Amino acid sequence: MRKIPARRTHRLRVLAAPVAVVMAAGIALSGCGLQTGSAYVQKVQPASIEPIPALKGVNLAVGSKDFDEQIILGYIAIIALKAAGADITDRTNIKGSDSQRQALLAGGTDVEWEYTGTAWISYLKNTKPIVDPHHQFVAVQQADAKNGITWVDPAPMNNTYAFAVTPQNQKKYNLHMISDVKRLAQTNPKAATFCLETEFTSRDDGMPGVEKAYGFTLPKQNFQTMDTGLVYTRTQEGSCTFGEVFTTDGRIKGLGLKTLEDDKHFFPNYNAALSVRTEIMNKYPQIAQLFAPIAAKLTTEEIGALNTKVTVDGDDASQVALNWMAKNGFVRSPDAKTNGQA
The missing domain is CATH 3.40.190.10 (Periplasmic binding protein-like II)
Structure with a gap:
């Protein structure tokens, strides 16, 4: 399967420090x-x-x-x-x-x-x-x-968060919903590895919140942090079992990845x-x-x-x-x- 370039295609979830935007009648574009x-x-x-x-x-x-x-x-x-x-x-x-x-x-x-x-x-x-x-x-x-x-x-x-897996890992570990991550974390913790954006590892609506909501805890070495675009390709290549993705991103289909059901409805709706x-x-x-x-x-x-x-x-x-x-x-x-x- 061909590689897809890491393009910036995700929505910014947490805003950076406010930008000084001056707009009056004569807007300074x-x-x-x-x-x-x-x-x-x-x-x-x-x-x-x-x-x-x-x-x-x-x-x-x-x-x-x-x-x-x-x-x-x-x-x-x-x-x-x-x-x-x-x-x-x-x-x-x-x-x-x-x-x-x-x-x-x-x-x-x-x-x-x-x-x-x-x-x-x-x-x-x-x-x-x-x-x-x-x-x-x-x-x-x-x-x-x-x-x-x-x-x-x-x-x-x-366009909300999700975890994606390859079809091979989905079949190998019987992964269909996020609750299955807890089972894998308990039975084969070395296989429960994640490719994540850096900020996702520390946010309440990110990995800490997922672990709390789904009842599992993993050591830090199970998490690899990287730029958004790399998450998709590294997951497809097998560098990690789970990749943090956005549900409408074209690279999910393009790379043949499968997303897990958020069966506890943890992630917010981004309609x-x-x-x-x-x-x-x-x-x-x-x-x-x-x-x-x-x-x-x-x-x-x-x-x-x-x-x-x-x-x-x-x-x-x-x-x-x-x-x-x-x-x-x-x-x-x-x-x-x-x-x-x-």
Whole structure:
């Protein structure tokens, strides 16, 4: 199986020290890591998306973080809004979660896709996730309303943590759920090895929390820490039995890895949902209706397949987004290649 390059494709779960972001009426784009992306000039025509007269000629800035999944989602939003009649400022690929969040709060962007778990824990400073994904979304929606942010009903896709194993190790050690790690840790502790990101080894919602929730403890030598991209390849190569991964990452499928069921529901839900400045949503409430059928199609499997096309195959994120939107009948485009699009 071919190796896949270690690209930065995961969501930043814990924010670094706050970035000084200065945005007033004349927003200082280059000074805060917020820049206008390469202009999205592909012409799209509405299909099931119908023009929204109120949006005609309205300029909306669409933002995203700087990893593949977020850029794909950003272009899906751009395509939908363009098809509905809006003019777009492309501010996808903002460097860092904190910069992206501050851009939305300060009006540097108007629309973005965000994750419920990220907002609940990192932005809204809660320590315990809510197990039920709907209740988690409602809690985020209500809390962030105080910050002038409106959340639109989330997609079913859940980009949360997971542990991945190779098919060979899955069969060899009979691994299907995280509870099986406890059995392996007790019966064959030398085989219960993990490839992890550095911060995951010390966080409450990382390995210490997993050990506590699932009732096992392993010595430090069972854990190897490394950059995110290396986790996938080292797990596939057999350097460790378990790799800490993100459930929608295209490298899981690309490397043929299998994820274990979180049978105790330890990890938070990271459902993606459209987040819009309330000022914009109040002016153009049709945005919610526009994105409802799009979000409904964005399952974990769907976004994982799209991520694979970008992360593994090297396809352009904007073209992948356009192909997907055309395949699902939201837009028409003479450039969209719908055959075989996942």
